[in-house]
Amino acid sequence: MDRVRHPAELIRLAAGACWTALVLLLAYYARSSALGLDSDVARGVELLPWPPAKLTAALCGAALLTVPLGFAVDRVLRGEGRRVADGVLAAVLAYGLSLGLDLLVGDLTALTHPLPSGLGRTDPVYGHLAPVLAFMTALGTAGRRRWRTALAATLGLTGLSGLVTGYATPLSLLLALLLGWTAAHATRYAVGEPVGEPSEGQIAAALAGTGVRPDVVLMLGSGRYLVTQHGDRPDLDVHLLDRYAQASGLLGHLWLALRLRTAPRPFGLRPLRDGLEHQTLLGHAASAAGARTRTPLAAVELGPDAALVAYRRIDARPFAELFDERPGPDGSGTADTRTADTGTEAETDADADAETGPTDAELRDAWQQLALLQRRRIAHRALSPNTVLLDAEGRVHLVGLANGEIAASELLLRLDVAGLLAVLALYAGPRRAVRAAVEVLGPGPVSAALPLLQPIALARRTRSALARHKELAAVLRAEVQRQTPQSTATAVPVRLERLRPRTLLAVVACVVVGYGLLQFPNPVDVIAGADPLWLAGAVLWAAVSYPVATFAFSGFVPEKLSFRSTLATQVAGSFVKVVAPGGVGGLALNTRYLQCANIPTAQAMSSIGVSQLFGLLLHMLQLAVFSALVGVDAAEAGGESSSPLTSGWVVWLAGAVTAVVAVSVAAVPSLRRRAQTLLRPLRAEVLPRLLDLAQRPGRLATGVAGQLLVSMCFVMCLYCCTRAAGQHPGFNAVAMTFLAGNAAGNVVPTPGGAGGVELLMPRLLELTGGIGQDDARASVMLFRLLTFVLPVLPGWAAFAWLKRREQI
Secondary structure (H helix, E strand, C coil), rough: EEEEHHHHHHHHHHHHHHHHHHHHHHHCHHHHHHHHHHHHHHHHHCCCCCCCHHHHHHHHHHHHHHHHHHHHHHHHHCCCCHHHHHHHHHHHHHHHHHHHHHHHHHCCHHCEEECCCCCCCCCCCCCCCCHHHHHHHHHHCCCCHHHHHHHHHHHHHHHHHECCCCCCCHHHHHHHHHHHHHHHHHHHHCCCEECCHHHHHHHHHHHHCCCCCCEEEEECCCCCEEEEEECCCCCCEEEEEEHHHHHEEEEHHHHHHHHCCCCCCCCHHHHHHHHHHHHHHHHHHHHHHHCCCCCEEEEEEEEECEEEEEEEEEEEHHHHHHHHCCCCCCCHHHHHCCCCCCHHHHHHHHHHHCCCCCHHHHHHHHHHHHHHHHHHECCCCCCCCCCECCCCCCCECCCCCCEECCCCCHHHHHHHHHHHHHHHHHCHHHHHHHHHHHHCHHHHHHHHHHHHCCCHCCCHHHHHHHEEEEEHHHHHHHHHHCCHHHHHHHCCCCCCEHHHHHHHHHHHHHHHHHHHHHHCCCHHHHHHHHHHHHEEEEEEHHHHHHHHHHHHHHCCCCCCHHHHHHHHHHHHHHHHHCCCEEEHHHHHHHHHHHHHHHHHHHHHHHHHHHHHHHHHHHHHHHHHHHHHHHHHHHHHHCCCCCCCCCCCHHHHHHHHHHHHHHHHHHHHHHHHHHHHHHHHHHHHHHHHHHHHCCCCHHHHHHHHHHHHHHHHHHHHHHHHHHHCCCCCCCCCHHHHHHHHHHHHHCCCCCCCCCCCHHHHHHHHHHHHCCCCHHHHHHHHHHHHHHHHHHHHHHHHHHHHHHHHHCCC
């Protein structure tokens, strides 16, 4: 018997751990509420007409032993001894977790109260319940209503007995149940669940009870069988639904459901019977609509963990097996590269292509099958080269409707059109695929699918096929626009993603940043305790950085710019960076400003690229110089330093990493091609712009000097902040701290680099400047207030002023 690790068990394990942590946080941070709940429960149970405590405890203890023992005997008699062993392992794990938690949180008074005897206190976890719940859950009580009822009654009465006799608290009972439930699912995921493949005899016997007359049962693959019947009855394709089918690709489907608004509900999260009913219903609905698909003839359960669906067999093969993917150099397919739009030549080329690809009649038939489904508002949701079949008579069949929808929304129907467009374009080329779609569906539905021709909206196998022909998707979109010009003119883009990976990363980073910022001192106290003169100096240098940044930006733009508008753009960047990671918001704002200044987009982006290139090189040069100077200062002050920052280890490590990356890129062909792709815009756009600037050395010198002075303005601001906090660090140490912290802020995917700066700069000031932890945090807090928080309001005003003047 094989075993399968169901990802749903991992999800339940994580959920149980989270709920356990929340209960512990409640007991720690809301002690008065927890103690009040315990007192209320104690007063309530005193009013219950309850038999003597010892008798009640004895009966409940006997039930706690009898119910799991009886369940274990029942499962052993049914030949499921391995499941019983899994249950014992889960019970041992639950008991161990209970003991461990008793030791860790034994001092939390919210989880305990004095024993009735007056000697000591109760345990934080009412450990009698956890092993029993873990044992029963690990064995599996699905489909066994009597045992589930007996378990619920036993746990409920035992918990109530513990409250009445004073040996348990409400939170200790809750912790016991959570630990038992979590330990059960941890065990089920760690060792896997035993899954047995049904024999041919079992399948034949199960189908015989539904009116099928099986003759021979042949296994075609994992979970698929061919069943021949007596007489002239049609052959059957039988699909097995079991734990393997539920676990297959569940984590990927869950991520897609989290990320995509229109993702189907993963089959693994449905009860097995719901999945069986849904799949059978979709097959009958599609057949009733007149579409050619697999028609369900029988559905039968083999037990609580397996079921069968028998379909009428179709003698057809998928497009993925019949045809080769043959897009031409432009992505349009071999046939389309030879086919003209009109005349005899087009017909000749189409006939030639029909020998190796689907004919025009077959393409139209595929669209007619989809039209039949859409007329009944049935969404397929999984159109791919493996679900579009073609039989020997040239008829198209659409199979694989398990994830489909009945009474589907307009968006899901449009997604099906986009999916079939992509599939047919792979084998017939975009021109013929779109032409057949327009002939059958009309231009409206085809143009409505244009915004949905996105890789994330397509089935996984379709995405994989399109990934092998990178230009095909763009050519397909262009072909839809060409053949439906009037309809696509009003097409509105559709955002299908509800969550992007970078958004999730930003949320996690913001949580970490929020926790880190809680460790910083109160900003009001920092400003109140700062030296007024040095604080004024910090404000002055923060303000001077904006006109200096204006000169630095203008120096890399050969065209003449308004100083006032450019200055307003730099100030507006303080507002934009609050809602954009790192320097992304500033780049977009500057590019938009140059576009509104009548500078072509290519030249505007080239100027930004030159500015960023020089900024990166100068920043790294300054960091290396000040790191070396910090090492010199440390050596002069007290001999050789053991700190890696001041002894040059960081510079050497960075050089070694750079050398390794360079050698790897040069030696590995795939990395070399990737690097060439990334550097192509630099060679094609940035270098020509740099040559233009070289003809104007004055502007280039202004830009380079401005880049250096902007960094020095911020260094002076941070230095004044440290002096305002009453500290006297070296200037070189402060400069290196700012340059390293600013680099971290540009890497961290949070608005304005929040978190990276706040967590790194104080530590660097401690190591290189000899400042205490609290004073370093106060200095960095003051610096961020002046350069990140307070400029937001004037930045918003500058942004609104530029918008009003239509300069961004």
